Amino acid sequence: MQNKVNYLLRLGDNALILSQQLSQLCGRGPALEEDMALTNVALDLLGQTRLWYEYAGELEGAGRDEDKLAYHRDAHDFKNCLLMEQPNGNYADTMVRQFFFDAWHYFLIVGLTRSSDARIAAIAEKSLKEVTYHLRRSGDLIVRLGDGTEVSHAKTQAAVNELWMYSGEVFAYDAVDDAMVAEGVAPAADGLRTQWLAHVAEILAEATLTMPPADAWMQKGGKQGRHSEHLGYILAEMQFLQRAYPGATW
Amino acid sequence: MTPSRETVIPAKAGIHAEQIWAWLGEVSDPEIPVISIVDLGIVRDVQLAADGACTVTITPTYSGCPAMQVIADAITDALHAHGLQDVRLQNQLSPAWTTDWMSEAGKAKLQGYGIAPPAQQVIDISGLRAGVGADGALAAISRRAQPRLTVACPNCGSRHTEITSQFGSTPCKALYKCLDCREPFDYFKCH
Numbered sequence: 305m306q307n308k309v310n311y312l313l314r315l316g317d318n319a320l321i322l323s324q325q326l327s328q329l330c331g332r333g334p335a336l337e338e339d340m341a342l343t344n345v346a347l348d349l350l351g352q353t354r355l356w357y358e359y360a361g362e363l364e365g366a367g368r369d370e371d372k373l374a375y376h377r378d379a380h381d382f383k384n385c386l387l388m389e390q391p392n393g394n395y396a397d398t399m400v401r402q403f404f405f406d407a408w409h410y411f412l413i414v415g416l417t418r419s420s421d422a423r424i425a426a427i428a429e430k431s432l433k434e435v436t437y438h439l440r441r442s443g444d445l446i447v448r449l450g451d452g453t454e455v456s457h458a459k460t461q462a463a464v465n466e467l468w469m470y471s472g473e474v475f476a477y478d479a480v481d482d483a484m485v486a487e488g489v490a491p492a493a494d495g496l497r498t499q500w501l502a503h504v505a506e507i508l509a510e511a512t513l514t515m516p517p518a519d520a521w522m523q524k525g526g527k528q529g530r531h532s533e534h535l536g537y538i539l540a541e542m543q544f545l546q547r548a549y550p551g552a553t554w
Numbered sequence: 555m556t557p558s559r560e561t562v563i564p565a566k567a568g569i570h571a572e573q574i575w576a577w578l579g580e581v582s583d584p585e586i587p588v589i590s591i592v593d594l595g596i597v598r599d600v601q602l603a604a605d606g607a608c609t610v611t612i613t614p615t616y617s618g619c620p621a622m623q624v625i626a627d628a629i630t631d632a633l634h635a636h637g638l639q640d641v642r643l644q645n646q647l648s649p650a651w652t653t654d655w656m657s658e659a660g661k662a663k664l665q666g667y668g669i670a671p672p673a674q675q676v677i678d679i680s681g682l683r684a685g686v687g688a689d690g691a692l693a694a695i696s697r698r699a700q701p702r703l704t705v706a707c708p709n710c711g712s713r714h715t716e717i718t719s720q721f722g723s724t725p726c727k728a729l730y731k732c733l734d735c736r737e738p739f740d741y742f743k744c745h
């Protein structure tokens with residue numbers, strides 16, 4: 305049961321941290337349409353976070369609801385992968401991060417619709433159309449940025465090169481993931497990675513971008529609570545109110 | 555005006571589920587007030603127990619839809635106002651809401667309100683659960699496989715329109731503009 309709680313928390317943490325990052329662009333998007341899109345994607349991810357946290361809290365049975373899980377944990381308790389906490393950077397950085405995430409998220413959620421856990425399958429089914437829309441959008445933008453101007457191409461290629469080493473952690477399974485695969489709760493890493501690589505290769509090729517080697521060295525640690533310095537700043541802003549006024553409610 | 559305690563009609567014997575559906579049909583969507591929550595297809599079930607307890611099952615349009623709490627409160631308020639004391643809300647995620655559940659009357663009301671209703675079939679994810687392989691899953695995200703959408707302008711009816719933004723004022727809408735009457739308009743996305 306503890307493995308499932310941890311697995312659900314990871315799903316929630318990945319969605320929440322990326323959602324918080326995207327929310328920071330509200331009112332600062334490079335164009336009005338992008339501003340709305342980023343915040344709408346953030347909203348979808350926030351909704352999914354609540355569903356994962358709600359289930360995790362119920363299974364855990366320790367009285368932690370979605371708000372406690374989001375606001376009353378410190379950086380080492382968060383188990384999101386390092387990719388999600390990478391800074392927004394320029395717009396190419398934001399969109400490459402999003403595309404790497406969306407491609408993994410899509411294949412993961414497809415796999416989770418077949419989960420042996422009916423509630424996880426239901427949450428995945430609810431999320432799938434949202435996640436599909438996100439991936440179509442971010443893939444489309446990568447092509448437009450990569451196959452755009454010289455400047456947009458250069459910035460997008462730089463972002464791909466920079467973020468590539470954070471793209472592999474989602475496929476680096478540990479004891480928690482392995483237990484979930486064994487129970488039929490979660491899809492295996494190999495199949496997901498093959499699908500991810502194929503789709504990313506297709507989009508990057510269409511975007512006239514060079515894909516770094518699939519066997520490149522990859523950063524790890526987020527899943528185990530070892531984070532980059534970025535997460536502390538993200539949480540400091542997200543959790544400010546609860547840290548300043550513990551237990552405050554609307 | 556909030557009904558005072560005295561004006562609340564006491565629960566009557568002989569209320570049927572159809573009556574409750576009709577009452578729910580008067581509860582507006584908080585963001586698109588011209589359509590009701592029944593038109594929108596988010597009320598999935600109404601159960602009336604022998605002891606008078608009423609359970610309404612609703613499903614969210616989008617995971618993060620901020621209107622869900624407002625809708626739940628509006629349902630409770632509406633049924634209380636009709637004299638039902640014991641109202642329970644149940645959230646159901648599966649099967650996931652789709653714009654196919656929107657009533658024809660609801661689509662017509664959207665059109666009249668200046669929002670283009672969903673124009674094509676929803677994204678087909680039906681095969682995924684059954685175990686269609688990577689090919690089936692990829693078809694949903696492939697850039698080339700996307701049909702070109704024709705969205706008619708809700709103002710002048712022209713089909714000569716183009717997308718401005720994949721997201722609009724809410725997650726359920728995209729922004730379009732009409733190339734004939736030049737009006738921008740909201741399009742309720744297929745979902």
